[in-house]
Amino acid sequence: MALNNLGMVSANLGRPNEDCFKKALAISPDKAAAHTNWLFYLSLSATMDASALFTEHLRYAEQFEAPLRAHWQNHEQNKNPLRHLQIGFVSGDLCSHALATFIEPLLIQLSKFVSLTLHAYANHVVDDDVSERLQGYFAHWTRVFGLNDDELAAKISADSIDILIDLSGHTAHNRLLTFARKPAPIQVSWMGYPGTTGLQAMDYYLADRFFLPQDPFKDQFTEKLVYLPANAPFMPYEAAPDVNELPALTNGYITFGSFNRLNKFSPEVVAVWAKLMLALPTSRLILAAMPESGYDTVINWFAEQGIEQERLDFYPRRNMAIYMTLHHQVDMCLDTFPYNGGTTTCHATWMGVPTLTMAGQTPASRAGASLMLLLELDDFVANNAEDFVIKGLRLAYDISALAQLRMVLRMRFEQSAKRRPELIAKRLSYAFRLMWQRWCDNLPPMTIDVTDTQISTADSEIES
Structure with a gap:
């Protein structure tokens, strides 16, 4: 992995070195982390066109997901479209990381929904004050850094997760190879990475209509796009100074x-x-x-x-x-x-x-x-x-x-x-319900738009 690490260090210093990534892949083609870093590097490239970038993501899936597809389990969850849902979040960034400024205001709201139980699968190494604060929004918090992908998939399956959400994509500490094992009937990618995972096991990607309009982006994702009022809420720095006069x-x-x-x-x-x-x-x-x-x-x-x-x-x-x-x-x-x-x-x-x-x-x-x-x-x-x-x-x-x-x-x-997390949470909960109803009806994923949907309390907070 030395060449792969050198490639990342060079890129982080503003000295991109494509040869490092290519040599790392040639030497260790079975290293998923090297492929993930390659995809992230390509997303930074001003010379990479959209079609070629999508093809590279598909190539990742063919190498690492394709051998697993024959072993995907038949999910035996109760197919009651109105029942209580178990929602899992998988991330290596549930700590002092930029992700917290987006996910925390949403978790504050989602944790109040009686129709949902939230599970965290935290893949970071050391807890900090932010991760300790985030734990309070989840009914279940599991540290999974030491689990391999089979073990994590088994844990998620044992927890009977209905909808599993990836918050990393092709970034550091992701668990995409766990998602590639399809441990939950519905799997969603969001926030951490601006692009497709390339996986057939990933059903949906959350966005908004300004971020990823259907044309041309529906053809750059293996996932179906789900449109929220904003792709994520935002929590400003609480001690931010006042705005000053234009310099x-x-x-x-x-x-x-x-x-x-x-x-x-x-x-x-x-x-x-x-x-x-x-x-x-x-x-x-x-x-x-x-x-x-x-x-x-x-x-x-x-x-x-x-x-x-x-x-x-x-x-x-x-x-x-x-x-x-x-x-x-x-x-x-x-x-x-x-x-x-x-x-x-x-x-x-x-x-x-x-x-x-x-x-x-x-x-x-x-x-x-x-x-x-x-x-x-x-x-x-x-x-x-x-x-x-x-x-x-x-x-x-x-x-x-x-x-x-x-x-x-x-x-x-x-x-x-962007500053209405209660609105985004309500629409997201409704989107979860639509995803779940389709799965209960044995229907494939489809594009979902809840941007302007009028939702009643009964729809967004179904009693368990």
Whole structure:
């Protein structure tokens, strides 16, 4: 696994090395983790088209899931479509991780539903204060890090889980090989990874209509898409400072910002950002949440595009209070592509800083558009590199509009579906019921849209 680890380290330092992943796969083709890292790396690639990316995910399934399909068990759950449901969540990130900012507000609500019993299968190594807090929302919490995939599948089956939810996808500490054994009659992927698992055993993927519109994304998933009012709720940092006045009003120039991980950067991203900065000669760029060192590659990429290092301000990763306060220096964030920011875009929006994003043809390239479109900020969503620069210039020249938006953006976010976990939980519970009813009727999974569904209390909280 040394080559595979080297590939991940190189990518995380902004120095992608495709050969490391290819050599690792050639040496150890039976290592699922190496394939997962390869798929994550390909999702970051600006040269990977959607069809080829989907094919690579299918290849993973053919290697690791196909030999297991003949051994899938016949599930013997009681097929009463209205009965109490056992819902399982599998994740390696039920701890101090970005996932908690999305899953916790939902768990608070779901834990109140008398029609559901929540089970956690926690795959992280060490508990922390966040994991201890999350445990309180589950009726059952099982640490599964030491269980192999057969043992975990047996545990899930013994718990009679009706709907099993993967919160990792092709990211670290996933248990996709457990899902490949089909231990639950209905299996769902969500949140952790912007893309298909590639598995036939995974029945559904949760999203919203801005994140993954049916066309073209229905053809990029083995799972059927389920549409919620927002793909997930968001819990802002509770000690976030107040929104400040637009910095450009006193600076006299535009300050762009990025809070994304270094592995989302590439020469293609820098080239587009640089065109925008060259057209605004006094503009600056803050690059925050960086490693302490090792970003010389990024500096060189900017230099090759004519942007001097003096126009770039680097800030290393620090605590949340410092991280959030850095937004006081930023007028507008620039999104990475094809792998957009997710949590970073939400935090920036909460601080009154909108994000200029480029919506692409792969799931990873839609996270920015998902939030901006939800908030009716269509002018911040570009369709290609040229459009990105044009829209960026138009927005930068209208300082007055940026200043006004900054003052209302937090309130707009607060009033959106992203900040209504009770709404998302109710719709999700109803989606669970629709999935379950189809399984009880021996029907295959289908696309489900509960975005605007009117749901009665009887539908969302069926008595056990």
